[in-house]
Amino acid sequence: MRNLVKSFSFLFLLSFSTLQSQNFNEEELSYSEFLGYVKKYHPLVKQANLEVTNAQAKLMAARGGFDPKIEVDYNKKEFKGTEYYSLLNSSFKIPTWYGVEIKAGFDDTDGQYYNPQNRTPEAGLASLGITVALGQGMFINQRMADVREGKLNLKLSDAQRKLRAIEVLYQASEAYFEWRRSYNEAELYRNYLGFASTRFQGVKKLIDAGDGAAIDSVEAKITVRNRELNVENGNLKLAKAKLKLANFLWIENVPVELGDLVKPEQNLIQTIEETLRTDAMMVEMESLDSHPKIQSLETKMDILEVNRQLKANSLLPKINVGYNYISDPNYWNTFNADDYKFNIDFSFPIFLRKERGNLKMAKLKIQDLQFDIGQQRLELKNKIKAQQTEIASLRRQKIVIDNLVKDYMTMLNSEEKLFSFGESSIFLINSRENNLVSAKLSQISLENQFYISNAELYKILANPD
Structure with missing residues (x-):
């Protein structure tokens, strides 16, 4: 009987080690490759790129x-055969x-009834001149402000593009990690279903040989059924995770499953920090000044500064001076300084209450944004530190859980040896194995937390390029 038990134990352990070392040769979708597909093809990332295109159009x-x-x-009036007037005013x-x-400019007037000030020579009247703003509009005006804001909005759009893109990449990363977790859990359940099935068959053989109690087969069968439930549940989670991941897989505007x-x-745990550039050295090289959120706020500050300059300019009087040299087109080459038009426009509010109020509001907006920038800098700095602390803690926890899994494996192997000598039972083996499975599930969960924590740091740093 003792030899039969030893034979069964040997076959059981051989089957266990064979399944443990099974090599899968299926195609692997690496995390960096997956992120590359998302960055290049995902519609929401492309939509984020439209921010820049839209800003270029505004500029x-x-x-x-x-x-x-x-x-x-051109205006002309003719009534009952009489040409009252024909007025042409053109300019470039x-x-x-x-x-x-x-x-x-070129003006031409004809007819019997028109304002004498519009009279021109027979060939018309040509003019060339200049208008200069000496007060409001000399150093900044609405057109100049619009162009400056357009250039700043182009910079702002790139920062907003990064923030929108990083959100998509973070969600895609979560989907990938969930798929990986579900895949590993499903594989774990399938492996241990195989172990339980092998053990059940071995127990049946022992009972048939009269070397085991019938109740042991019930114990072994319960474990098999529990493992079958685990496998089914694991397959369901894996199927749902794959479908969620497929939301982020596009190639040339075509979704891919x-x-x-x-x-x-x-081997993601060895490559994730390099892929996301979240290792401590890379994070230290990142400057908060280049962070998209800070860049966005500082660019908004520059836009508000342009608006402040425009409001301050409105405190100046409006003084527009114009000079136009005028001449008969036939005598254009003969310069006569006495032929000209000159104009000056002047206006100035007495109290400037509207202008001073607008300027004060513009300054308050800048002050308000300065407080916001300071707070955002502090929050980003602390978020980065907190995330780095979490990653370091998870790395230490990973070492502990790895050792814990090894210890549970040692306990299971020892229990199997005792069983081979007839000094243990199926119940104890199942108990040891359940502890090992729970530890491996915790190991998978902890690894997943480590990946998500790195992705969260990647999201905080907000550098998708």
Whole structure:
């Protein structure tokens, strides 16, 4: 009988070690490869890139305020065969920086009834002149402010693009880690279902040989059924995790589903910090000044500063001076300084209450944003430190759980040896194995927490490029 028990124990352990060392040759989808697909093809990442394109379009529209412009105004009245008037006013304007506008024009007037001030020579009247803002609009005006804000919005859009993209990449990372966790749990349950089935068959043989109690087969069968439930539940979680992961898999605007033979990266714990650039040395090299959230706030500060300058400029009087040299087109080459049009426009509010109020509000907005930037810097700094502390703690916990798994494995192996000598029971082996399975599940869970913690640090750093 003792020899039969030893033979069964040897076959059981051989089967156990064979299953433990099983080599899977399925195609592996690495985490870095997965992130590469998401960055390149996912619609929400592409949508984030539209932020920059939209800002470029706005900048183009703002620069349109300095586009040269042709204007033509023609009016004619004729009644009962009499031409009352025919008035042509045309101009070509070139707006420039610092409130200077160059203008060329041509006027022609004909008819019997028109305002004498509109009278022109027979060939018309040509003009060339300049208009200069000497007060408001000399150093900054609405057109200049629009262009400056357009350039700043382009910088702002890149920061916002990074923040939107990093959110998608974080969600994709969570889906990948959940898939990996579900895959490893399902594999674990399948392996231990195999062990339980082998043990059950061995117990049946012992009972058939008269060397075991019938109740042992019930004990072994209960374990098999529990493992079957675990496998089914694990397969369900894996199927759902794969579908969730598929939400982030696109190639050339076509969604892609994972094949049944594709498996997650198994040495992820060795590569994740390099993939996400979350190791301590890389994080120390990252400057908060380059953080998208800080860049976004500081760019908004620059935009508010442009607005403040515009409001401050409104405290100046409006003084627009214009000079136009005029001449008969036939005598254009003959310069006569006495032929000109000159104009000056002046206006200035007495109390400036509206202007002073707008300027004060602009300054308060800047002050409010300065407080926000200081708070955001502190929060980001502390979040990074907290996340690094969590990662370091999880790394230490990983060492503990690995040793715990080894200890439970040692206990199980010892129990199996005792069983081979007839000094243990199926109940004790199952108990030791259950403890080992629980420890391995905790190991998988802890690894998953480590990956998520690194992804959270990656999200806080917000550098998806």
